[in-house]
Amino acid sequence: MASITFDRITKRYPDGTQAVSELDLAIRDGEFLVLVGPSGCGKTTALRMAAGLEEISEGRLLIGDRVVNEVHPSQRDIAMVFQSYALYPHMSVRENIAFPLQCAGLAKAEVRERVDRAADALGLTELLERRPKALSGGQRQRVAMGRAIVRQPQAFLMDEPLSNLDAKLRGQMRAEIRNLQREYRTTTLYVTHDQVEAMTMGDRIAVLRKGVLQQLGTPEELYESPANLFVAEFIGSPPMNVLSATVTRAGSGSELLLGSQRLVLPAGALDAYPELAGADATPVALGLRPEALRDAAGADPSWPRLLADVELVENLPPEKLVHLRLDAEPVVTEATLELAADVDQAAAEDLRALGRGSVLHARLPGTTPVREGTRAQFAVPPSALHFFDLSTGQAIAPQSPRLAAATA
Amino acid sequence: MFRYTKATALREVLVWAFALLTLLPFYFLVINALKPDEELLTTGSSTPPSRPTVENFTEVLTATGDSNILLGLLHSAVITVGSIAGLVAFGSLAAYVLARTTARWGSVAFYLFLVAIVLPTQLGLIPLYIGARQLGLVGSLWGMIVLYVGTLMPLAVFLYAGFFRNLPRDYEEAAALDGAGPARVFFRVVLPLMAPATGTVAILAGLIVWNDFFSALIFLGGSDNQTLPVSMYYYVGSLVSAWNKIFAIVLISMVPILAFYLFAQKRFIQGFAGGIK
Incomplete structure (x- = not known):
């Protein structure tokens, strides 16, 4: 577990557009922080910079005490849940969840045991031999979660993971994700455009608009004393x-x-x-x-x-x-x-x-x-x-x- | 329930007629391959043999030396499989880099590959031959594999690059975050997802290599490593050609391809039709 710190981080694209401007944000160890804002506000860019999928133009990004600006995604020890889930279609559920462990070079027996445990925690045991194609949306979502938790990484990054689910399932998965995060106490950065999701899930919420942080606070603080009209x-x-x-x-x-x-x-x-x-x-x-x-x-x-x-x-x-x-x-x-x-x-x-x-x-x-x-x-x-x-x-x-x- | 109407009945008759028409060359192939030598010149090529025989097959299959068909078949198989393996290995890697790089040289290199598809292979054959001879690659199976991998590389890169461009980056990004290095991302995640592309490259390149006569004749003619089409050429004489033998060999050369097609059909059709989901 570790904190994630954005230290005056700026993202500028080659065409000059500035997606994120001098973002200062510290996600505390074990905290569930939601980054929320309308589409195009730079929240996904911020998340991708934390993941190492997007280059950082200016500023420092720290995971724990380590500056990771130049560290390859595979070396950051963080797990990400994609909006599309990005489950490997040619692998079974078991192989999907085992993949990060194999990358880490764990022994076969240990991989098996940890996959079984994760599958058990997520209710996926029956589905382990299936391919992602044969799963429902909610099940795919769970597999993506399984792939994230199985490695017990320093942090979870989630990019609108519930946006492809229908409303009822979304409510249920919201609770499941929150419970899992509490159980593992893994630092989590969660991106969404849905303020309901932000309010119900976040320990703290960061509201972003046009790449600029508007306000950072608990859901109550944001609701009771918004910093500006936008919030x-x-x-x-x-x-x-x-x-x-x-x-x-x-x-x-x-x-x-x-x-x-x-x-x-x-x-x-x-x-x-x-x-x-x-x-x-x-x-x-x-x-x-x-x-x-x-x-x-x-x-x-x-x-x-x-x-x-x-x-x-x-x-x-x-x-x-x-x-x-x-x-x-x-x-x-x-x-x-x-x-x-x-x-x-x-x-x-x-x-x-x-x-x-x-x-x-x-x-x-x-x-x-x-x-x-x-x-x-x-x-x-x-x-x-x-x-x-x-x-x-x-x-x-x-x-x-x-x-x-x-x-x- | 399907019911014939006048229109559908007519359509079906037409389709059958067209199918029979396309089978016509196959008919010539079979009847002439079964003709004994003495009937070859006395009957027309469309007349079936009065006394069908398989002796053409036994004769070509037992021939030795330059016209050794079984050996030719083996060489053809080795070269085809080797070329496909080389094209898949190098073509997919090259195309992946070209499809994913944002550097300027990437598109320049890609267009160079496209130019190479348009230019006829024969154009470069003489310099290629000279180069291959200096490297000691003429007349060897290895040399042939190197030659085919080189000349067909543009085709493989072009096909693979198209597939790679349509592959969402999410898979690669997910794999990187799961802790996979670039090599593992490519071989464990990207390449397996490219099975339809690999199938396309294997079939197209495989058929070209298997059927190729011209380069094989130039580079392997007279050596101990002749492919099937080159061995077959020994039955074409300047005065008389043993067409019944040649047709028998053609039939033999079709067997591995048909067997492969029947075996792979289901998978590849799935791949072509389904794509990546």
Whole structure:
């Protein structure tokens, strides 16, 4: 077991495109770190540099204490699971799993024993004599895992290993991979574009955009205090609602101007944000997680109230997913456009053309009485407000640990 | 259930007629190979023998000296197998490097190989002969194998390179990460996946070598190491040719090829049709 360290690593292709820029990232010994980002963000390139399949343009890569920039993949003592699995089609499952051990020059008896043990751990014993072609997707995935664990390498590298499986199997394999990793406590670098996979599997998550590290933290940290709009909108499903708003001083407290509405913040709600509390008429990007919109009935009366038109109610017991329309301007930045375009190009066009008003998503308990076509009132706990600089997209971070000042 | 309609019936008749037409040379081959000497000049070549005999076969099979057919068969086999082995070994390695290198000389070298396919072999035969004689390779089986491996190398490289280019790099990368050095990656992972390419090279090159008369005559004629087509040539005289004997030898020379084809058919057809999955 060993740590993997990216020390200011840059990857530049001959045509000048920079896939990864000065990446600083340390995967601790035994840690499961997920590298996540939209397609083309450089995550796979970073992984391939760790594997030794891609040359490093600048910076140092360390496995343990050893600089491995110039070390051949076969000498790095790491195992990789490919998106395509890359099982050798001409070998049986047994031969596939045994291959790394044969390369290491182990004795036949030992190879046999270790393959049997790995196969047993993965439930592959019955399939050992089959060829990969005769296996299902999930079984192939397991064989690829078997080939990785059998050698007990310093680290696992995984390149979107679950993307070829159907949704149900993916959930199951997610748990299996996590369990295996816990059992072997092998340092793992896992690449995916799926934020759900990242959130459920990673000890820590590194979010990458256009080759630049955006934020590194635990799933909770990323969710609770995203470093910028990109991370805020990338992490979470449905994503965070982001609206243009203005923070204004009003009497002893502050107010939020949101479209035609005024949200009165309870006294002290912005204490943690000296930049906002003191200033007058500061434009910000306001971030609201879907679960930050609560049913106004029975909510703390000091919480600001928000009126919105209920456009659509999706029943998803035990929850309701409610689409709301508000006359506030949406925030359209390069980052939001890129995220939308990653889903599909038309979605990005839609976002541009949305014009006046924005659509909000609210996640409410299934018992909440909301009806489509009505105007409803929602309460927003002040502690759930996220503020971002409108021009840079960087989070305006609270000074002291996020205090639940107003949430009684 | 298949039912004949007018159209399908007509199509089938046409197909049968065409099949029979292509079998016509084979008919001439068989009837003339079974003809005794005295009928050879008295009957037409399309008339079957009134008294079929196998004495042509026994005669050519028992002949000695320059016209020793069994020895010719053995030499042909040794040269063919040796050439295929050499072409597979060197051709696959050369093509692998050319298909995978990103260096500029790679594509230059590849196009040079392509040029060599287009140029006729005969063009280089005289300098080749002089070179081979100086190296003491004329008249030896070794020399012939070297010659064929050299002249057919462009074909092998061209065929292999096409297959290699379609091979996903994932397998090689996976093998490297599994701890395999370049040699192991190639021989344990890449080459076994190239079985369809190897089959194609073996069949195409094998047929060319087996059937080759011209270079074999030039390089081996008069030596103790003649191949079957060269030995057969002794039955072609300037005044009279023993066509019944020659046809018997042709039939004999077809036997190993047909046997090989029947044996390998299933595998190779699979390889050609299936490719790599």
